[in-house]
Amino acid sequence: MNPMIRKELRQRMRERRGWLLPSLYLLVLSAIVIFIYFVTTQNPDRSSVEGAAVGVFLFLALSYSQLALLLLMAPIFSSGSITIEKEQRTLSGLLTSLLTPGQIWWGKFVSSLLFVLLLLVTSLPVLSMAFAFGGIGPWEVFSATLTTVIVLASISAIGLYCSSTFQRSVHATAVSYATVIAITVVTAIVFFVRLQIYQSARSPSTYTWYTLPLNIRAPMYLNPFFFLTASFAPPRQLYPAWTTCALVFIVLGALAAALTLHNLRRSRDV
């Protein structure tokens, strides 16, 4: 086992946030489940509520809430990962050992991602409550979970890149959050603004996602929530929207990893 992974996991689990964050995370998700359940079952306009409708609504609400919460948490674990080594002046010890920059990166990446995945796994019992109501199958849970993992891996890689670029954790964390905001909020704003301009220039007509020009659709391929939405399509309809999003996030993560390795090899402030 890569010694970096063992060291990182031990250190993370010793921190107070090692148990505090999963507890808070589960509390928030549980609150969302209770809220959604009461909203869907106490709708005065409906004489009877189908269990499947509750299940689907619960699942969608939980999937989006979970992604939002994890997008907020992922930078906490990754963006301070290398800067902490710089701040406590231990990076030179790692770089002059026989650990390669690739092993150091992999250790940091896996431990950052594993902690976020721990949160994801702890939420599975809450998510599985949707099964009890019906309307949701294993495929939906699998594709939503896989999509969330790809997004979180990419965000963790970007957080590590910020961590390798900046000297202080506070700066790396701020830039990581700015990146999360850029890909979630800014891409959505750009898309909707361009869509409005596109619609106003043409007579009202029905259009589908794929009839929109690519330059209008493009920002949404970077949006994690659109990526998650695309994952709810049946298996045969995952191409091209979900596949394109997956490719974009994998390339983004790979690019961030390559730049992090470059920074580690050229690290002078150690």
Next chain:
Amino acid sequence: MIAVEQIRKNFDGTPALAGFSLQVGRGELFGLVGPNGAGKTTLMKILSTLIRADGGTAQVGGLDVTAQSREVKRLIGYMPDQPGVYQDMGVREFLEFFADAFHITGPRRRAAVDRALARSGLAQRFHDSVEQLSFGMKQRLILAKTLLHEPKVLLLDEPATGLDPIARIELRSELKQLQAEGVTILISSHILSDLEDICSQIALIAAGRNASDAEGHSVIQLRAPRAPVRVYEIEFMGDARPALGVANSVAGVRLLQSGPSHLVVEIVGGDDQAASLLRALVMGGVNVVRFDHRAVDLEERYRLAFGEKHP
């Protein structure tokens, strides 16, 4: 064991090293001295493979530090100035992590960690958290970690900074012991008396280049059995011009300083040459009142080389 030739390194256009050269023989305990910003830490980082030089060559054990960095890492132990520790780790856990990082596995790992604990005097405190150790103990732990993979070359950048006198004595003693075991050590320090006590040679560095002391030496020999060059102080009465004339005319004599009633000269050739100078002064009509060999200590050489503004 360490060969540096015309090494150059710039940071954002500012030269940190501008053609520095150094040769350290196998088993030597070699000092590196210079004012702040002279380029000592940059040189240490290049030798430890942390940064790449812009020009020149640097070899450790015949291996190029850039092209063969992985092999060099097996050979060296590097202790940076202001080294850090993982405060939340246990003492033994800290050493075990670095043993893993140096690919020391199985029974060798346990033996290496036990040896490091014994060597650092932390065997009784292996279960303690690193955070609980004093500064001196942390330095000992870091040195023990640096020695885990039994390096042939030690690169120590200001290792005594912040240590109390007892800890400094223990560090000197450990370095002497390591040298006796055949380890080559390059050490930079501002504590000149420490270097004087343990080093056989000391290289001077300033503004990224080899610097010279007042006697023109860029490498000061501290453990030479019989110094071929000696410095003499001469005091006399009367006019200084005859004394200057004689000092400048005798072969093997170089004038270092002159005043109205004294001279400082460097004499190459030992006692015979010193006797010749004295005879020439007396024969030349100089009323010599004192003619003394002056043992110049490292601190004074440093002061003469770099000026009083760099203590």
